[in-house]
Amino acid sequence: MHEHAHEAHHDPSLVPVTITMAILAVVVAAVSLLGHRAHTEELLLQNKSTDQWAYYQAKNIRRHTYELFLDLLSVSDPKNTELAEKIKQKYSTEIKRYDGEQKEIETEARNLEQEVSLEQRKGDRFDMGEVCLECALVISSITLLTKRRLYWAGGLFLGLAGLGFALSGFLVH
Numbered sequence: 001m002h003e004h005a006h007e008a009h010h011d012p013s014l015v016p017v018t019i020t021m022a023i024l025a026v027v028v029a030a031v032s033l034l035g036h037r038a039h040t041e042e043l044l045l046q047n048k049s050t051d052q053w054a055y056y057q058a059k060n061i062r063r064h065t066y067e068l069f070l071d072l073l074s075v076s077d078p079k080n081t082e083l084a085e086k087i088k089q090k091y092s093t094e095i096k097r098y099d100g101e102q103k104e105i106e107t108e109a110r111n112l113e114q115e116v117s118l119e120q121r122k123g124d125r126f127d128m129g130e131v132c133l134e135c136a137l138v139i140s141s142i143t144l145l146t147k148r149r150l151y152w153a154g155g156l157f158l159g160l161a162g163l164g165f166a167l168s169g170f171l172v173h
Contacts, residue, residue: 017143017152024137024159031133031166035126038169042119045112052109056102063098066091118172125169132162 070091078084140155142148 011147014144014147017140020152020156020159021137021140024133024140024155027159027163027166028130028133028137031126031130031162034166034169035123035130038119038123038126042116042123045116045119049109049112049116052105052112056105056109059098059102059105063095063102066095066098070095121172122169125165125172129162129164129166129169132158132165134162136162 070088073084073088073091136155136157136159138155139151139158143152143155
């Protein structure tokens, strides 16, 4: 490969191929970075979503515990009915509060799940763009070995396709 690159230095007709390869290498690096960042964001959002669902479950357990307590209180025969009624009222209020909080937590968790899905789709587009750009780089380099421009044209085509996939990652909503 080094010898062929040296030959390309002496063959000016291969200069556009080497410039194309250099540009493709830079674009591959940039698209690769975008893909990694999208997948990192996806993982962070997935963790936040999981935390929200765990918080939701904790509230659900607490609410069910209070409901169980109220059920037990209703079947027992308390000595101080006035105090028992105050306790029932307190736990009924808490149950309603937890129910409202759970709805807010569920909404937040579902929103985070949607963001996870969005970042996953973005990352997948960047990854596909990266694959196409890497293939374009390899196919273009074959031009240096064979001196056939058909490989360069194929590399350019794949490079444009890869760039299109990568750019579509910015359009995902």
